[in-house]
Amino acid sequence: MDVEEMYQEIILDHYRQKHHSGLREPFDAQVVQVNPSCGDEVMLRVTLDGDTVKDVSYDGVGCSISQAATSVMTDLVIGKSVENARERYAEFHEMMHSKGRMEPNEETLEDGIAFVGVAKFVNRVKCALLGWEALREALDQTAAEPGGATATMTQEK
Amino acid sequence: MDVEEMYQEIILDHYRQKHHSGLREPFDAQVVQVNPSCGDEVMLRVTLDGDTVKDVSYDGVGCSISQAATSVMTDLVIGKSVENARERYAEFHEMMHSKGRMEPNEETLEDGIAFVGVAKFVNRVKCALLGWEALREALDQTAAEPGGATATMTQEK
Amino acid sequence: MTLAADKTSAGYDVAALRADFPILRREVNGKPIVYLDSANTSQKPQVVIDALTEHYTHHNANVARAMHLLGAEATEAFEGARQKLATFVGAARPEEIVFTKNASEALNLTAHTLGADLKPGDEIVTTVMEHHSNIVPWQMLAERTGATLRWFDITEDGRLDLAAAERDGLINEKTRIVTLTLVSNVLGTINPVRQIADQAHAVGAKVVVDASQGVPQMPVDMAALGADLVAFTGHKMVGPTGVGVLWGNYDVLAALPPFLGGGEMIEIVRMTGSTYAKPPHRFEAGTPPIAQAIGLGVAVDYLTGVGMEAIAQHEREITAYLLQGLQTIDGLRILGPTEVVDRGGAVSFDLGDIHPHDVSQMLDAKGVAVRGGHHCARPLHERLGIQSSTRASGYLYTTTGEVDALIDALGYTIKFFRGK
Amino acid sequence: MTLAADKTSAGYDVAALRADFPILRREVNGKPIVYLDSANTSQKPQVVIDALTEHYTHHNANVARAMHLLGAEATEAFEGARQKLATFVGAARPEEIVFTKNASEALNLTAHTLGADLKPGDEIVTTVMEHHSNIVPWQMLAERTGATLRWFDITEDGRLDLAAAERDGLINEKTRIVTLTLVSNVLGTINPVRQIADQAHAVGAKVVVDASQGVPQMPVDMAALGADLVAFTGHKMVGPTGVGVLWGNYDVLAALPPFLGGGEMIEIVRMTGSTYAKPPHRFEAGTPPIAQAIGLGVAVDYLTGVGMEAIAQHEREITAYLLQGLQTIDGLRILGPTEVVDRGGAVSFDLGDIHPHDVSQMLDAKGVAVRGGHHCARPLHERLGIQSSTRASGYLYTTTGEVDALIDALGYTIKFFRGK
Numbered sequence A, B: 001m002d003v004e005e006m007y008q009e010i011i012l013d014h015y016r017q018k019h020h021s022g023l024r025e026p027f028d029a030q031v032v033q034v035n036p037s038c039g040d041e042v043m044l045r046v047t048l049d050g051d052t053v054k055d056v057s058y059d060g061v062g063c064s065i066s067q068a069a070t071s072v073m074t075d076l077v078i079g080k081s082v083e084n085a086r087e088r089y090a091e092f093h094e095m096m097h098s099k100g101r102m103e104p105n106e107e108t109l110e111d112g113i114a115f116v117g118v119a120k121f122v123n124r125v126k127c128a129l130l131g132w133e134a135l136r137e138a139l140d141q142t143a144a145e146p147g148g149a150t151a152t153m154t155q156e157k
Numbered sequence C, D: 001m002t003l004a005a006d007k008t009s010a011g012y013d014v015a016a017l018r019a020d021f022p023i024l025r026r027e028v029n030g031k032p033i034v035y036l037d038s039a040n041t042s043q044k045p046q047v048v049i050d051a052l053t054e055h056y057t058h059h060n061a062n063v064a065r066a067m068h069l070l071g072a073e074a075t076e077a078f079e080g081a082r083q084k085l086a087t088f089v090g091a092a093r094p095e096e097i098v099f100t101k102n103a104s105e106a107l108n109l110t111a112h113t114l115g116a117d118l119k120p121g122d123e124i125v126t127t128v129m130e131h132h133s134n135i136v137p138w139q140m141l142a143e144r145t146g147a148t149l150r151w152f153d154i155t156e157d158g159r160l161d162l163a164a165a166e167r168d169g170l171i172n173e174k175t176r177i178v179t180l181t182l183v184s185n186v187l188g189t190i191n192p193v194r195q196i197a198d199q200a201h202a203v204g205a206k207v208v209v210d211a212s213q214g215v216p217q218m219p220v221d222m223a224a225l226g227a228d229l230v231a232f233t234g235h236k237m238v239g240p241t242g243v244g245v246l247w248g249n250y251d252v253l254a255a256l257p258p259f260l261g262g263g264e265m266i267e268i269v270r271m272t273g274s275t276y277a278k279p280p281h282r283f284e285a286g287t288p289p290i291a292q293a294i295g296l297g298v299a300v301d302y303l304t305g306v307g308m309e310a311i312a313q314h315e316r317e318i319t320a321y322l323l324q325g326l327q328t329i330d331g332l333r334i335l336g337p338t339e340v341v342d343r344g345g346a347v348s349f350d351l352g353d354i355h356p357h358d359v360s361q362m363l364d365a366k367g368v369a370v371r372g373g374h375h376c377a378r379p380l381h382e383r384l385g386i387q388s389s390t391r392a393s394g395y396l397y398t399t400t401g402e403v404d405a406l407i408d409a410l411g412y413t414i415k416f417f418r419g420k
């Protein structure tokens, strides 16, 4: 496949106009994810409301793929249950490791399906997963703190 | 050349019947030389009388080549001047690095000429030089101690 | 005559395998070379040599860092090799495989990282039969930290003296690290690693295994072995020089500090300090041995194709034949077990009055390649009361005819030096 | 059109040289690949690939230890390679050449050995333009010993800020080690190593130079350079992966403690303690990268055949042409010197709104291989106020036509992402 095809309009749109970007308070977990080989970074915060992902906010530097994938991710998980968010993570993760051979489900992955082409470019898989891995880690953090018992944090935690 | 030729009778004779072997006292310098890749070792002592090499005594473990070369060396240097001994070292050293192409001088090297064939077997060059290097180091030691001013040493130095 | 060791009903055909190793066609004095120095380094099959050529000719690029076609191809081949190695030794995941330059680097890595916080009073346990590469790093660690180095002794028949160790409380609550070889490169002894690892774990110590002579010769499964960290080396298992492997239990690796610092092992480098990548990359500073790891991947494909069980079986048969042959020689003393029970393929022996240098030189003249010296195991030789020995070691391509050539040449050698 | 850089009256004929590199015949979308990532790793000429095949096919054995024919051949080839490297960099003797696995290991070796006796209060000086492999080992050393790590800053045009260093007393009587790169792998800057080495020596400090980007590109003479220890890496100078070099002044090497412990680096190993071999073997634990060192020897023969002066001249011309071409692109910022004065061949640039990953991916689609990222120099990028950059780097086989292809593809990339 051509690289031009990989850069679907959906991806470029999310890149140019990122959804839910910026860091917001308060939050329940904050993580930094790095792609060591190129230096791309994302700082991501998750706010829960019981079992619901109330907000995901983020700031970072990265290529169009990593930025757009993070933007698409926030659309998919904000307002959904934590369980649901984890399912989306698993689904997106699987798609990205399918070398482009998986038939993605538009019902569940919505704009995320645009990334199936990226999965053919092994070097970009890490880019597409950067924000998603941050999400998973942040969710793990909230789970490790029993039942959201910890106080909601503010900036300089 | 055949390996059988390398093992000249002269070499085997010296190996079977080593000259001047054993450690004797008193001595002016004592050194240990090792061939790290095989573990062969020689402990060698030098006794001077003014500028004359009065005695060279030694003990060691090693192959026929290293043992015989040390034996031949003692014949060549005992009773000669230090300068003379250093010349023999240089000459033997050069021959061993000639890959067998040097025409050795029987006048000066005597039984040592039997080792010219060994020089063709690069892996054995170190063996033939083990005792000679010990001699050089021991002579260097005596030279470092100005004018034989230090007391003659005995065993547990 | 074709003996059992050369061609078995199970289909092991040594003549066919030999055709895969171009160097075995080399002749000395009109006869094919007899290479009995495989414990030192193994020969390489054509597929491994071709893999290197193929890589450099079509796919060469640096890994991990490059976005481009060649970079993607090189990275995929390199990480693919990691996966192959993981499968070959039964690792739980490819991230448990760290590529080093050789087994020695892998062992030094374990000494530096596992030993970083050792203190005076702590004890490290090793054995008197180790290769220098599994002695010196621990001596240096003991010197750096003030910890004490203690030793397993051996019995008369060349096995670890477990009874003495038990009696002396060798492994105790002060023990922090126990390290031992899976197979001795001199005695051939196969050590009861599982049993010792269990003892070590019971007192909270970590277990490092030198499997340099084990992984090439027999199926080794990391889960079954029971160690925390295991080192082995590419060039002894039909792979290229310049590449070794450290396998580590993932959780153990993840808890270790880095060893070498540099490109690719970092997470974020700041002037004020750096954070480090997850295993395996944390332990792979700089450009790794890319072509060599890829070549090693092909080497394990080759070994798997032949079958590690079949190779181990062949090794046992050829070793039995070799032990038998050597025992026909007067005054020859075999170091280590004389029967193939818990025994690998290296057979070392002593001829008393004839020095191993002279033995190996004379054998070489007859086209037979063996090794003479202390085989990087000087403490073991000292323990055995000798300065050096001669070692013959076969591998998957070794024939009984080659063993016969060795025995013949040994007879000639003895006659030459003893004059009778 | 054949430009000066491609074919000079002095006989430098890039088309003829390209024929030596089989990978350059590879095509992407029907056009030969344009490989502009040589600062990352270089491509290999056929003679180097053939040398590996020849070694494994006919002469493979372990070195130093073996008495037999193959062992003698392998040892002679390996030690012969050491001699070739010594001649190539003007070493006083072959014993000044230590083979490592890469430049990173060589730099870690210097940090561990030279830094073994550092104390709190001692200072190590490095520069903000270093590769991570010449930063992290010193950070780790500072952490182990309590010594302080200090930094040369850079000027606006990407050169070491010598005036600021002078003003701040960067090199002073507390300085124990000064380390810097000969040529920056990002900015291309060639540093005044001699001048800084003289300053360092005046206060009794030792000087370590990372010549990974220098030795491949220009004649480097160790005596003239004035450093104590110099690291470089085989894979960037048309040699194999898996081998690097540490050059050291013999007396400096002889005074250093060992780093990795194991076979071949010892003199006598006893249970009570060990003594170590003389350089270079003291620093080469275990089986060295035998085939790789031999391949590197053939690589330096190849470079010498072409002529390092001619290669440096070609590098300057192709870099000038590249700098010119890049400057025609709107909004493109070149990092480092924009003219080829004291400048090597790596040219990094920033396109502001278009991320280097996206640039390099799009260039790759056009068959042009460059590198995007921080190039293992994150502190430098932070200093420059950017997160990453795109880097194009040519070598002896690079043509002006390839530079044209890059400039074209960059135009396309910009249009694609900016939509204009």
Ligand SMILES: Cc1ncc(COP(=O)(O)O)c(C=O)c1O
Pocket: C263, C285, C286, C287, C288, D039, D040, D102, D103, D104, D105, D131, D133, D134, D181, D183, D184, D185, D210, D212, D213, D233, D234, D235, D244, D376
């Ligand atoms: C300036 C510089 N130093 C050190 C290195 C590290 O070399 P290696 O990866 O071969 O260890 C590199 C290359 O990546 C480099 O460009």
Ligand SMILES: Cc1ncc(COP(=O)(O)O)c(C=O)c1O
Pocket: C039, C040, C102, C103, C104, C105, C131, C133, C134, C181, C183, C184, C185, C210, C212, C213, C233, C234, C244, C376, D263, D285, D286, D287, D288
């Ligand atoms: C038992 C054992 N351990 C370690 C080593 C060291 O392996 P390498 O030289 O590849 O580092 C060897 C081989 O020489 C060996 O036989």
